[in-house]
Amino acid sequence: MEVVILADPAAVGSHTAELVARRAAETPDMVLGIATGSSPLGTYRELARLHAQGDVTFDGVRCFALDEYVGLPERHPASYALVVERELTTPLGLDPANVRTPDGSAADIQQACLDYEHALAASGGVDLQILGIGTNGHIGFNEPTSSLASRTRVKALSQQTRMDNARFFAKGEDVPTHCITQGLGTIMEAREIVLVAQGEAKAAAVAAAIEGPVSSMCPASLLQFHPRTRIVLDEAAASGLT
Numbered sequence: 482m483e484v485v486i487l488a489d490p491a492a493v494g495s496h497t498a499e500l501v502a503r504r505a506a507e508t509p510d511m512v513l514g515i516a517t518g519s520s521p522l523g524t525y526r527e528l529a530r531l532h533a534q535g536d537v538t539f540d541g542v543r544c545f546a547l548d549e550y551v552g553l554p555e556r557h558p559a560s561y562a563l564v565v566e567r568e569l570t571t572p573l574g575l576d577p578a579n580v581r582t583p584d585g586s587a588a589d590i591q592q593a594c595l596d597y598e599h600a601l602a603a604s605g606g607v608d609l610q611i612l613g614i615g616t617n618g619h620i621g622f623n624e625p626t627s628s629l630a631s632r633t634r635v636k637a638l639s640q641q642t643r644m645d646n647a648r649f650f651a652k653g654e655d656v657p658t659h660c661i662t663q664g665l666g667t668i669m670e671a672r673e674i675v676l677v678a679q680g681e682a683k684a685a686a687v688a689a690a691i692e693g694p695v696s697s698m699c700p701a702s703l704l705q706f707h708p709r710t711r712i713v714l715d716e717a718a719a720s721g722l723t
């Protein structure tokens with residue numbers, strides 16, 4: 482596990498964007514695993530800037546999102562399908578046919594989870610996975626106590642995560658209770674992982690992930706077993722490290 486500590490969120494975004502751009506240049510049809518939420522937005526916006534300047538192309542890049550809420554109306558602004566369209570597909574000029582999010586409104590949700598695993602396997606697997614981390618140490622929506630070998634499945638969101646994510650929903654609107662998420666076993670199959678975290682609110686989870694025991698109580702700690710993981714932090718997110 483390689484830990485990179487940078488001065489501020491802007492530096493985290495440019496460092497991570499440069500890594501993604503380099504991998505896209507090396508492997509133009511790479512499979513990119515994408516997180517949503519606020520942590521990677523600086524990275525995505527920097528990638529969009531590089532793309533607009535003509536410095537990088539994502540024409541052949543294939544993307545798989547980590548997770549999606551269950552039961553949101555189609556095209557709800559907080560749905561990850563829409564976030565991905567807004568933050569990645571459009572600004573990076575991705576081919577929409579190459580971008581997938583789990584189908585949180587499928588009639589047969591268990592089948593949707595299986596289909597997602599099959600699609601990931603059929604793609605050849607994720608070359609580079611971008612992750613954020615929850616304040617409770619989750620990655621994807623693998624909440625504490627998630628099985629370390631889990632695959633894509635339906636999970637209940639913890640109270641903490643629902644509170645943390647209320648900011649993405651309109652005032653008074655209910656945050657969904659469930660999601661589809663890639664499992665920890667699924668995420669660990671990515672050939673390379675980069676986790677980004679900024680801000681003091683992430684400091685305890687980051688310290689537990691990097692320095693704590695590997696435990697399902699902090700799902701991100703499983704990354705200690707991954708052979709090619711880089712954790713990119715700003716100083717505030719790194720402030721709990723010894």
Ligand code: F6R
Nearest residue numbers: 516517518519520613614615621
């Ligand atoms: C989102 C995801 C989550 C977030 C995490 C942090 O696709 O997989 O694990 O990365 O909840 O969210 P932010 O970045 O909003 O603090």
